[in-house]
Structures are given as structure tokens and as C-alpha cells.
Amino acid sequence: MDVLKRIDEIMRKQHLNDYQLSKLSGLSTSTISNMRKRNTIPSIATLEYICDSFDMTLSQFFVDDGTLLYPVNDTQKDFLDYFILLTDEQQQLVLEVVKNMQANYHEKMDRQKEKLEQRKATASQTTAKEENGSAE
8 A cells, every 4th residue: 555645645535735734643744745755654653643633543544445444432442352352262152142142132123023013903903893893
């Protein structure tokens, strides 16, 4: 990946010029402009400042168009942080629990949908009987 082209692409998308990126990132304007003039790839530390100003992570910066990213909220991040610390066996167990929870949820939703459909059918039958009874 061409890092400088990627920086330019994001700057264009976010309508930023060198001066604005410099102010947002805390880097000097000469640092920003020298990257292009000298065609030098910024250090990881510099790139982290730039990514922070773009409101993205380093991993998001390096993702290509074909990669799907899922936004993660704080609860999910906490879960993943703890999950990573588990042994492989513990991770498998947690994964099975989550899969079972998901399956149980879908079964419950299907049962509720069936009950609702039964109530609707009963209600429409009752309405039809009442209409037939009043027509006679």
C-alpha cells in the first residue's frame, strides 16, 4: 500500500489541507509537507497522530476496499479484550455458549411469531363468524 497516497485520499475525502491536518494531528506543517516533498513514509508514531486526526485506527487506515469492518462499541470491545486473554479451550466454550444463546433467541422469536400469527388467525375467524351471525 502506498501510505502517502492513502493519506492524500483520506485528506481529500475529509476536505483537509496540510495546515488543517497539522492542527488536528499536532504535527508541524513542515512534517506534513516534507512527507510529500521527500516522498518519505511517516513513522508509526507520526501515522498514529495522523490517524487520530482522521478519527480512525491504524488498522482502519491499512484496510483495503474489499475488507469489511464492523463497528465495535465499548461493551463489545471489553468482551473481546477479555476473550483474547482466555485459553483456546475457554474461548471454544465461550463461543459455544454464545452460539447457544443466539439459537435460543431465534427459537424464542420464532415461537412468538407463531403465537402472534395464531392470534391473528383466531381473531379473523372470530370476526368472520360475527359477521356471518349478524348477516343471518
